[in-house]
Amino acid sequence: MANEGVNHGRRRFLTATTAVVGGAGALVAAVPFIKSWLPSARAKTAGAPVQQDISKIDVGQMVITEWRGQPVWIVRRSPEQLAALASQDGRLRDPKSENEEQQPKFAQNPHRSIKPEWLVMVGVCTHLGCSPKFHGDIKPEPFDAEWKGGFFCPCHKSRFDMAGRVYQGVPAPTNLKVPPYYFTNADKTLVIGEVSGNPAEQGAA
Secondary structure, three states, rough: OHHHHHHHHHHHHHHHHHHHHHHHHHHHHHHHHOOOOOOHHHHHHHOOHHHHHHOOOOOOOEEEEEEOOOEEEEEEEOOOHHHHHHEEEHOOOOOOOOOOOOOOOOOOOOOOOOOEEEEEEEEOOOOOOOOEEOOOOOOOOOOOOOOOOOOEEOOOOEEOOOOEEEEEEEOOOOOOOOEEEEEOOOOEEEEEEOOOHHHHHHHOO
């Protein structure tokens, strides 16, 4: 009888130990599977806002940064480039930027930006995804005798003005896209990928 009591106790001990070890093994095995549900660092970075120092960009100059794997153009427009925008309205497909999918609310204005001198644009042609070239000079070009500065896509001849508005009669169907962005650090830094919490800035005209 004593041996039977000892055996029962040993069985219970062995059963409990096996269950604990088995449970721990299952938990260790489950960790890689559960981790696979979590977004990777690359996935987090892909949609995260990016910052760009704009304090050293000269008037008339363009710099290129990247957001969500796409090039983003930042152009500091000259007074002459801004003054020429209105002269192109009659040649454009959507001069008033009425396609709301192409820009945030703050960019539904003649210069399509928060601050007139700063143009912030996704540098991808709305035709087939090529990257147009920047032509900032206000002078006739072989592709447009009335050129007033802007962007020209050599792949399929689409043209956009200095606000990224598409010309009539070209393959691109819509204006270039304006990403969400705002200024910070006394306007020396551009944050691309989200809008400011300042309502006045979001609706700037």
